[in-house]
Amino acid sequence: MRSLYSTRRTWLHGVPAWTKLVALSLAGTVLMLTAEVRGIAIAAAAVLALFASLGPAGWRQWRMLRGLLIASGLIAGFHWAMGNPAIGLVSALRIMAAAMLALMLTITTRFDDLLTVLETILSPLRRLGLPVGRIALAIGLTLRFAENFYAQWQRLDDAHRARTGRSGGLRLLAPLAIRALQTAERVADALAARLGG
Amino acid sequence: MTTTATMTSTRSLSYIALFAAVIAVFGLIPKIDLPFGVPITLQSLGIMLVGCLLGPKRAFYTVGLFLVAVALGLPLLSGGRGGVAVFAAPSAGFLLGWLLGAVVCGVSMRQFMKRMPGAKGKGLLIAAFLSSLVGGIVVMYFFGILGLMLAAHLSATQATLAMLAFVPGDLVKCAVCAVLVQSVARGMPSWRLDRD
Numbered sequence: 001m002r003s004l005y006s007t008r009r010t011w012l013h014g015v016p017a018w019t020k021l022v023a024l025s026l027a028g029t030v031l032m033l034t035a036e037v038r039g040i041a042i043a044a045a046a047v048l049a050l051f052a053s054l055g056p057a058g059w060r061q062w063r064m065l066r067g068l069l070i071a072s073g074l075i076a077g078f079h080w081a082m083g084n085p086a087i088g089l090v091s092a093l094r095i096m097a098a099a100m101l102a103l104m105l106t107i108t109t110r111f112d113d114l115l116t117v118l119e120t121i122l123s124p125l126r127r128l129g130l131p132v133g134r135i136a137l138a139i140g141l142t143l144r145f146a147e148n149f150y151a152q153w154q155r156l157d158d159a160h161r162a163r164t165g166r167s168g169g170l171r172l173l174a175p176l177a178i179r180a181l182q183t184a185e186r187v188a189d190a191l192a193a194r195l196g197g
Numbered sequence: 198m199t200t201t202a203t204m205t206s207t208r209s210l211s212y213i214a215l216f217a218a219v220i221a222v223f224g225l226i227p228k229i230d231l232p233f234g235v236p237i238t239l240q241s242l243g244i245m246l247v248g249c250l251l252g253p254k255r256a257f258y259t260v261g262l263f264l265v266a267v268a269l270g271l272p273l274l275s276g277g278r279g280g281v282a283v284f285a286a287p288s289a290g291f292l293l294g295w296l297l298g299a300v301v302c303g304v305s306m307r308q309f310m311k312r313m314p315g316a317k318g319k320g321l322l323i324a325a326f327l328s329s330l331v332g333g334i335v336v337m338y339f340f341g342i343l344g345l346m347l348a349a350h351l352s353a354t355q356a357t358l359a360m361l362a363f364v365p366g367d368l369v370k371c372a373v374c375a376v377l378v379q380s381v382a383r384g385m386p387s388w389r390l391d392r393d
Contacts, residue, residue, distance in 0.1 A: 004270045004280050024281070064278060071287050075349040087350050095348060098285035106270040106280030114269045131206060138214050139266050145218030146273075150225060170373060174380035177246070180215060181385060188211035195207045 004064070004106050006057040012108040017117050020105050027101050031094050037086050040093045047097040051104060061107055068099050115139075141187070149180055209255055216247045216256075217263040224275035238275045241337065241367065244295045245329035245374040248302025250381060250390070256299040264292060290344015294337035302332025310391035317382055321390075325375035333374070334367050 012020070027047075034040050051058050072092035079088025115136055122132045153176055160168035220243035248256045263273065272279035284292065309324035310316070316324065338360055345356040381388055 004272055028285070064280065064282060067276065067278070068282070068286055075287065079350065091348065091350050095285060095287060099282040102282035102285050103280055106282065109270070111269055111271075118265065118269065131210070134210060135262070135265065138210060138217070138262050139269075139271075141211065141214035142217040142221065142262065142266060143271075145215050146221045149215075149218055149222045153222065173373065173377055174384070177219075177377050177381055178384040180219065181381065181388070184211050184215035187215075188208040191211055192207045 003111050004061060005110055006107045008057040010054045010057050010108055017109050017113040020109060021117060024101055024105050028098055031098050037089055040090050044093040044097040047100050051100045057107055061103060064103055072096050152179055213255055213259045213262060216251060216259045219243050220263050221273040224273060240275050241333055242370040242374055244299045245302055245333040246377060248299040248332045249306045249325050249328055249378045252307055253300045253303035256303040260296045260299045287345055287348040291337060291341040294340030298332040298337040301336045302328045305331050307391060314391055321379050321382055322375045325378040326371050329371040329374045333371060
């Protein structure tokens with residue numbers, strides 16, 4: 001599983017994760033409060049220029065924005081058809097600008113740095129009993145399980161194909177669910193033995 | 198096989214991570230097109246399963262963990278999407294709907310199972326189907342529609358109409374979820390469905 005982080009360094013890579021997050025939330029608030037076409041258009045143009053300044057590292061993740069571009073187009077088209085092109089334009093530009101800013105954060109900030117920030121923000125919740133310190137372990141486990149689970153799915157599918165000549169489809173879900181739960185039980189035992197409890 | 202009757206936090210961690218992985222893998226499985234042309238992805242089936250099988254508390258942790266992993270930049274949503282940007286999209290309401298839908302689904306399932314402990318037949322199927330319906334359709338659509346209204350400036354009626362196309366596919370998912378919950382109850386008798 002590859003993170004969306006880009007190893008090709010840009011000027012934004014050097015900025016601390018905290019600074020980027022604060023800037024992102026401030027910019028997001030400004031975007032939400034701006035309601036007139038000219039303001040949003042200027043903001044969107046500025047965001048586009050910032051995004052372009054990342055160079056190829058940004059454009060490589062273009063596919064992340066493709067779906068949003070289509071959705072924004074639909075929204076703008078819909079409001080145009082309803083006789084309210086201004087509202088459509090504002091919504092579409094706002095969505096695209098916010099998404100591009102967020103994508104810039106994702107491309108230029110390492111997973112571990114974001115995780116550290118998150119753990120710090122969530123640490124007050126420790127008192128409510130939220131296992132904040134285990135987030136990293138849980139995400140690691142999740143990725144490992146996902147790999148294992150996908151491999152099991154393909155093995156079951158191959159077996160089904162060998163017997164019937166067709167792909168198993170939804171029929172495989174039940175055996176897959178049970179196998180996955182059994183794997184999880186074994187891992188739970190191992191974890192309980194090592195971490196206690 | 199060890200019993201899963203007692204669920205301490207370290208043991209839970211394994212199940213939470215597993216089900217977060219299930220939601221992720223359901224995003225990798227190619228879309229299935231129903232005969233009447235409605236495309237469905239399996240990720241919301243994962244949400245229903247989490248609610249029915251894990252109960253409200255751990256369902257909350259599971260979906261929360263999944264969303265945190267997505268927000269940190271892992272491309273776990275269907276189509277390989279991820280990062281904070283997905284929370285700015287018009288469909289972001291659904292992501293919040295996943296979190297609360299899974300919890301509501303879990304609460305509903307627990308209430309059913311406390312009234313009929315050990316049910317394995319039709320009762321279990323109906324309980325799981327209704328719980329998925331409430332959590333995976335009613336609650337999820339509520340937040341999805343709210344998100345559409347805010348991000349796309351649609352009226353409530355317009356947003357609701359836009360969602361209707363997905364109802365048939367999601368009803369099928371509720372049925373699949375019910376059958377899966379029943380298979381798990383039969384295949385793993387130690388799995389407790391009435392636990393919180």
